[in-house]
Amino acid sequence: MTTDPRWVEHYRDERDAAFLYRALAGVEADESRRKLFERLATVEDRHVQRWEALFAEEAQPIPTHRPSWRTRTLAWMARRFGAETVLPMLLAEEGREVTAYLRLAHGTGPSSVHDAAFQIATESAEHAQELSSLLGREGEPWHAGGRGGYLRSVVYGFNDGLTANFGLVAGVIGAGVSPTIVIISGIAGAIADALSMGSSGYLAAKSAAEVHAHQIEMERDELELMPDVEEEELALIYEVKGFTAERAKETARLIMRDPAQALEVKVREELQLTAAELTPAIDGWVTGTATAVGALIPIAPFLALDAPVALWVSLIISMSAHFAIGAARSLFTGRSVWASGRDMFVVGFGVAAVGYFIGEAITRVL
Numbered sequence: 001m002t003t004d005p006r007w008v009e010h011y012r013d014e015r016d017a018a019f020l021y022r023a024l025a026g027v028e029a030d031e032s033r034r035k036l037f038e039r040l041a042t043v044e045d046r047h048v049q050r051w052e053a054l055f056a057e058e059a060q061p062i063p064t065h066r067p068s069w070r071t072r073t074l075a076w077m078a079r080r081f082g083a084e085t086v087l088p089m090l091l092a093e094e095g096r097e098v099t100a101y102l103r104l105a106h107g108t109g110p111s112s113v114h115d116a117a118f119q120i121a122t123e124s125a126e127h128a129q130e131l132s133s134l135l136g137r138e139g140e141p142w143h144a145g146g147r148g149g150y151l152r153s154v155v156y157g158f159n160d161g162l163t164a165n166f167g168l169v170a171g172v173i174g175a176g177v178s179p180t181i182v183i184i185s186g187i188a189g190a191i192a193d194a195l196s197m198g199s200s201g202y203l204a205a206k207s208a209a210e211v212h213a214h215q216i217e218m219e220r221d222e223l224e225l226m227p228d229v230e231e232e233e234l235a236l237i238y239e240v241k242g243f244t245a246e247r248a249k250e251t252a253r254l255i256m257r258d259p260a261q262a263l264e265v266k267v268r269e270e271l272q273l274t275a276a277e278l279t280p281a282i283d284g285w286v287t288g289t290a291t292a293v294g295a296l297i298p299i300a301p302f303l304a305l306d307a308p309v310a311l312w313v314s315l316i317i318s319m320s321a322h323f324a325i326g327a328a329r330s331l332f333t334g335r336s337v338w339a340s341g342r343d344m345f346v347v348g349f350g351v352a353a354v355g356y357f358i359g360e361a362i363t364r365v366l
Contacts, residue, residue, distance in 0.1 A: 006104060007113075008063045011051040013097065014120075016071040018044035020090070023075035024083045033083070050116050057112060069337050070330055097121075157197055157287040159325045161294030163348055165189045166318045167355035169298040174359030179307040186299030193295050198288020205280035219266050223259060231256045234266065297321050315352075322348030 021041035028034040055062050067075070074086045101121035104113065168189040172182050223230050231252050238248035256262050298318045301310035326344025327337045 007051065007054070007060075010100070010104070010120075011048065011055075011063055012065050012068070014044050014047040014051060015065045016068055017041075017093075017097075018048060019067045020071050020075055020078075020086075024078050024086070027079050028083050037083070047120050050120070054113060054116060069327075153201060153283055153286045154290040155325065155328050157201070157290030158294035159329070159344070160197055161190065161193050161291035162297055162318065162321055162325060163294075163351055164193050165295035166298045166322075166348060167351040169314065169355075170352040171355035171359035173311065174356035175363045176360070179302055179310070182307075183299055183302050186295075186302070190292055190295035190299070194288045194292035197291040198284045201287035202280045202284025205283040209280060216263070216267055220263055223262055223266065227256060230262070230266065234262075294321070294325070318352070319345060319348060 018041050021037045021044060025034050025037035025041065028037055052062055074089060078086050097120075101117045104117040165186060169182060169186045172185045177185075234252035234255060235245075235248045238251050239245060243251065255265050298314050301313040301317065304310075305313060323341040323345045326341040329344065330337050330340040
């Protein structure tokens, strides 16, 4: 019998998770959070043991394992920048794990695998909820992707600047213009793209903040104008969470005695709003700067090298950067490093090729 590749993937994921939670515990200064990470690592160890037992039942060898590139990178980031940096990506991973295990539980295979998948899915959901609490979020994380704060803005801004300006530079080169025009066009494109992405990031974050502020203000007005209705709504929320009707009403009554606390709870529990990870100004600045850095890569060789050499150096470093940024995106998507890097490499090459041939065609027409 051939080992199901999904089993191997789940087994290695559990080993990676145990490794990463222990890495977080090793750098966490807060005692309660450190104990939480240690407990989560212990649960992941139980998942590993469960998989090893399933492999033994099916007379299958236990897969080899070493921490994945993504796991080692996240552990390094936690050691370098603190556990808070990687928590959004861990939350997203736990969410994906819940979905994957539920799918496995409802699929074909031995009943022992179905039972194990349901149990692990349940415990992964608990992990996700605990990580959500650390980040000040509510809801079920497996129904939505995690956010990555400034790191996500850096990766996606860099990606946009690199790809867009690489295509622009390729188009100008295809037109057969002088190296000076290539440099001018590239710098102008970098500035324009950085300003565009930076302002877009700022406006998007500002709009979200304004919408949140408006919703909070409406909730504050409702608490003042119709406290009885709001208290009933709050009691219903706690009943849905599993409280008895009496306990839910008593909890809602106590909370409503303090208007500030009542507003905070209503915003969190009913509106599902949490504080933004980045302010609009910081989000715009981070996105714009990352875009500018990415956009400068294709033109940097032309600033220091002769045109024939610069052309090839630009191609090599730009394509290498495309693969690297694709690999970095896997931190958020959970995909394979090689698959993400390959896809971004192909996209970058395609954009450059289209830009080059368009530039060449325009030159012929003119």
